[in-house]
Amino acid sequence: MLCLTLLLLGIWGVTQELPYMLLCLSYAIGAAISMLVREAIAPSPQARISRLIALLLLVISLYGFVDFL
Numbered sequence: 001m002l003c004l005t006l007l008l009l010g011i012w013g014v015t016q017e018l019p020y021m022l023l024c025l026s027y028a029i030g031a032a033i034s035m036l037v038r039e040a041i042a043p044s045p046q047a048r049i050s051r052l053i054a055l056l057l058l059v060i061s062l063y064g065f066v067d068f069l
Helices: 002-015 016-039 047-068
Strands: none
Touching: 002 016, 016 047
16 A cells, blocks of 8 residues: 555656545555554554554645645
8 A cells, every 4th residue: 555655656746636646645544544453453563663653654644635625
């Protein structure tokens, strides 16, 4: 899901079309929530780092998504 997010971000960088950026942000939000759920169900040894990265991704994506509205 994160690879698809990066691909869409690259396409948006070339075309500057809004739908690509909105789709990229929605995939990033989904990936961050998926990471948080995975860590809640089966914690890994690096649970704190994974949660921090997922929360950072979620906050940045939500900020970008709200900025477009």
